[in-house]
Amino acid sequence: MSAIPLLQGPHPAEPLDLLLVNAPLRDYAARPRVNDYTLPVLGMAYIATYAAARGYNVAVLDAEAHGLPVQATIDLINQAAPRWAGFNLLAPTYEISARIAAALDPRIRIMAGGHHAKAMPERILTDPRMARLDALILGEAETRVAELLADHRNRSHLPAVMWLDPVLRTPVTGGQPGTAHHLAPDIDTMPFVDRTYLAQDPYTASDGRIEANMVGARGCPYDCSFCGAAVSANPDVTIRVRQPGNIIEEMHRLRDRYAVRAFRFVDDLFLGARRVIDQMMTAFTDERVGEWAVWDATGRINVLHRAPDEMLDLLAACGLREVALGIESGSERMLTYIDKRITPAMATSVVRRLTRRGIRVKGYFILGFPTETRAEMQATVNLIHRLWDLTDNEIGTFRASVFQFRPYPGTPEWTRLTATGRYTPEQLLNYTPVNLGADDEALRGRDEFNFSSGLQFGEATEAEIHTRLVDLARAQHARTAGSH
Numbered sequence: 001m002s003a004i005p006l007l008q009g010p011h012p013a014e015p016l017d018l019l020l021v022n023a024p025l026r027d028y029a030a031r032p033r034v035n036d037y038t039l040p041v042l043g044m045a046y047i048a049t050y051a052a053a054r055g056y057n058v059a060v061l062d063a064e065a066h067g068l069p070v071q072a073t074i075d076l077i078n079q080a081a082p083r084w085a086g087f088n089l090l091a092p093t094y095e096i097s098a099r100i101a102a103a104l105d106p107r108i109r110i111m112a113g114g115h116h117a118k119a120m121p122e123r124i125l126t127d128p129r130m131a132r133l134d135a136l137i138l139g140e141a142e143t144r145v146a147e148l149l150a151d152h153r154n155r156s157h158l159p160a161v162m163w164l165d166p167v168l169r170t171p172v173t174g175g176q177p178g179t180a181h182h183l184a185p186d187i188d189t190m191p192f193v194d195r196t197y198l199a200q201d202p203y204t205a206s207d208g209r210i211e212a213n214m215v216g217a218r219g220c221p222y223d224c225s226f227c228g229a230a231v232s233a234n235p236d237v238t239i240r241v242r243q244p245g246n247i248i249e250e251m252h253r254l255r256d257r258y259a260v261r262a263f264r265f266v267d268d269l270f271l272g273a274r275r276v277i278d279q280m281m282t283a284f285t286d287e288r289v290g291e292w293a294v295w296d297a298t299g300r301i302n303v304l305h306r307a308p309d310e311m312l313d314l315l316a317a318c319g320l321r322e323v324a325l326g327i328e329s330g331s332e333r334m335l336t337y338i339d340k341r342i343t344p345a346m347a348t349s350v351v352r353r354l355t356r357r358g359i360r361v362k363g364y365f366i367l368g369f370p371t372e373t374r375a376e377m378q379a380t381v382n383l384i385h386r387l388w389d390l391t392d393n394e395i396g397t398f399r400a401s402v403f404q405f406r407p408y409p410g411t412p413e414w415t416r417l418t419a420t421g422r423y424t425p426e427q428l429l430n431y432t433p434v435n436l437g438a439d440d441e442a443l444r445g446r447d448e449f450n451f452s453s454g455l456q457f458g459e460a461t462e463a464e465i466h467t468r469l470v471d472l473a474r475a476q477h478a479r480t481a482g483s484h
């Protein structure tokens, strides 16, 4: 296997300053990857773009997108011999990232960031496999990575950068007064993501349209108990939305350079606040975005529920193709328990109003929440069926994306679970991939999301949850296939 095509964006003739690595979710030597598409690693591409603009030679290795085995990932990094290797740590990918880090050539310096790094910095820094971790960066890392590439000793004056004291073997945090600007970089002056760092973005969708993913905002003001982006898990994050003009300029560039005609905003807030929707849609209308582009975004049911019909009409006219909504549960008690601030009735009404206008809805649901009874889980299954029935004859379709609950460190739910004394962090962190049927076409696209810590948090057993997940995925697949 040649190293070069798998590394995105380096100047091959020059020594590599930084190789950013997105670890595979599981070891694909054991069971090959069955998906052929995954969303791009935009955070790492932002870091790479920013560092490259300052003259550094950076590459991204998305081992998940390429379905690489662990050993092949290690070999590629060692062969590329970068000055630094950087890992984006997410809770279920931590173990594999640590295995890779431990096997790297000792001449390669290691840095790490991402949600899991922020949630458990001390644990990671004291993990023997991470003994050579020179810098653990909490939060948004573009400007601090560039400072570290300039000189690793800069870590001592950078805020929220941690390492292990070589003598005392205890975690140390850097930072000098006046450096807080590093924690919330100005996202309107940030260079647009250089797509050469991404394995599959822009990409050609099944309808032939060229699509690209974008980040419109950073941070989320809500506090859903299961979510790594919850405000209480991210006290360092300043919520920022890009100026509409800045977003539209990036859309135009993607259109002019790659013929992109469809966009997906992966962030949490794009349609999550009325003020943001108003501002964006005024600018989208002025620029006539709806005449040449379609776009998908995440939204909030409570916000869309309050929005008048004219606003939903405007969203449709501006090209909104699909909204992803966290509906999570069909049980009011569970929705209160997870602090979702919505009801099933609100969800039903929003789904109806959107699909009636031709806007598609993707609903996210979770089965197996802590304290959830079997009847409450069934209420979620019933709600999904109701929403399918309700939208059968609407112009926009409704599809359900259903997950098994798993606790992520740093989230409000993690704190609540560990406070019961019933679970240790080790137990909760013991994620293993679940093979619900990778050879089944209906389940193939969901394979990367099937993870479990093997624990039962509600009344239903894991086996019962898995049966529901398989049934719902098959039913959804049959509906989607039937609609073409």
Ligand code: B12
Pocket: 020, 022, 023, 024, 025, 038, 039, 040, 041, 042, 043, 044, 046, 047, 064, 085, 086, 087, 088, 089, 090, 091, 092, 093, 111, 112, 113, 114, 115, 116, 119, 137, 139, 140, 141, 142, 145, 215, 226, 227, 228, 229, 266, 267, 268, 408, 409, 410, 448, 449, 450, 451
């Ligand atoms: C898009 C997305 C994806 C995409 C791309 C993931 C990726 N690796 O970038 C896909 C669909 C592939 C994905 C998959 C998964 N995701 Co995801 N994803 C998101 C989402 C919605 C947006 C991420 C994003 O692009 N943000 C915008 C950019 C600018 O921010 P960022 O990625 O955080 O990057 C910044 C910093 O984190 C940091 N940083 C990032 N990488 C690095 C690397 C280094 C070296 C350093 C120093 C810093 C650093 O600097 C970046 C720039 O400021 C978030 C929700 C959220 N609000 O973050 C969940 C989220 C990050 N995902 C999550 C999870 C758990 C997963 C999965 C593990 C799901 C699973 N199967 O169980 C997989 C992991 C697969 C993988 N190996 O990537 C959790 C993480 C929770 C946790 N505590 O770990 C989140 C928070 C959602 C949630 N459920 O709570 N995800």
Ligand code: SF4
Pocket: 220, 221, 222, 223, 224, 227, 228, 229, 230, 231, 268, 326
């Ligand atoms: S689930 Fe969505 S709304 Fe809730 S905290 Fe996470 S990103 Fe925010």
